[in-house]
Amino acid sequence: MKIGAALGFNLIDYPGKIAAVAFAPGCNYTCPHCHAKPILGTAAPINEDDFLKYLITVKDWVNGVVICGGEPTLQPGLVPFIKKLRAECFSVKLDTNGSNPQVLAQLLSDKLVDYVAMDIKGPKFLWPSLSGNAGAETAMMESIATVARFPDYEYRTTVAPVVRGDEDISFLTVPEMVSAARLIAKVTGRADHKYYVQKFVPRKNGLLDPRLEVFPETPPQLLQDIHEEVLNYLPNCQLRG
Ligand code: SF4
Numbered sequence: 614m615k616i617g618a619a620l621g622f623n624l625i626d627y628p629g630k631i632a633a634v635a636f637a638p639g640c641n642y643t644c645p646h647c648h649a650k651p652i653l654g655t656a657a658p659i660n661e662d663d664f665l666k667y668l669i670t671v672k673d674w675v676n677g678v679v680i681c682g683g684e685p686t687l688q689p690g691l692v693p694f695i696k697k698l699r700a701e702c703f704s705v706k707l708d709t710n711g712s713n714p715q716v717l718a719q720l721l722s723d724k725l726v727d728y729v730a731m732d733i734k735g736p737k738f739l740w741p742s743l744s745g746n747a748g749a750e751t752a753m754m755e756s757i758a759t760v761a762r763f764p765d766y767e768y769r770t771t772v773a774p775v776v777r778g779d780e781d782i783s784f785l786t787v788p789e790m791v792s793a794a795r796l797i798a799k800v801t802g803r804a805d806h807k808y809y810v811q812k813f814v815p816r817k818n819g820l821l822d823p824r825l826e827v828f829p830e831t832p833p834q835l836l837q838d839i840h841e842e843v844l845n846y847l848p849n850c851q852l853r854g
Pocket of ligand 1: 644
């Protein structure tokens with residue numbers, strides 16, 4: 614698998630695990646608020662064998678591997694890479710934008726991934742502008758349903774500014790986030806999912822759409838209001854800093 618960047622260990626990205634992180638370069642979305650894609654596009658690649666050798670040297674205390682991106686499911690080498698991790702008894706978490714339900718289904722049926730985190734970009738009617746991809750609805754709906762069948766999983770949404778028009782950019786609203794939460798419950802037929810509402814963090818000279826760089830972090834009051842309303846539809850919703 615192509616690895617664009619890596620972290621040796623991390624206590625945050627994989628709940629309950631000490632996990633190394635592999636960032637897969639390349640993504641089929643162009644979310645305006647993305648800061649990962651520009652970095653991964655220019656980073657020097659890391660050799661997969663070197664990463665695996667490192668993992669074997671630390672396997673006494675690193676017990677998980679997070680594969681994120683970019684979008685890892687685009688890579689033909691993903692499944693073989695995870696099989697190598699499994700052979701060394703690592704737990705595996707995959708972060709995905711949900712654009713590739715076929716790969717998720719394979720990972721599920723082959724029991725290759727323990728934890729999936731799927732980005733829900735916002736309400737369905739805004740997915741084209743939030744993801745930069747006008748044809749992703751069917752795949753994302755299928756992925757929402759598939760993700761709920763993994764041993765552990767979460768959905769998450771970054772409350773980012775939305776480009777609604779050339780002169781109209783504003784944060785996702787409470788009703789829009791309620792719409793996203795209701796869709797998750799409707800597609801899966803359940804409401805007991807982990808759902809994280811995350812704040813947008815601006816980065817100077819580092820977002821795919823530079824117009825978003827002038828925005829502040831998501832206002833705390835907006836996050837609180839969203840949390841309060843979304844709890845009515847997904848009772849396990851939590852705010853994530
Ligand atoms: S899905 Fe969006 S935020 Fe995630 S890496 Fe791709 S462009 Fe960036």
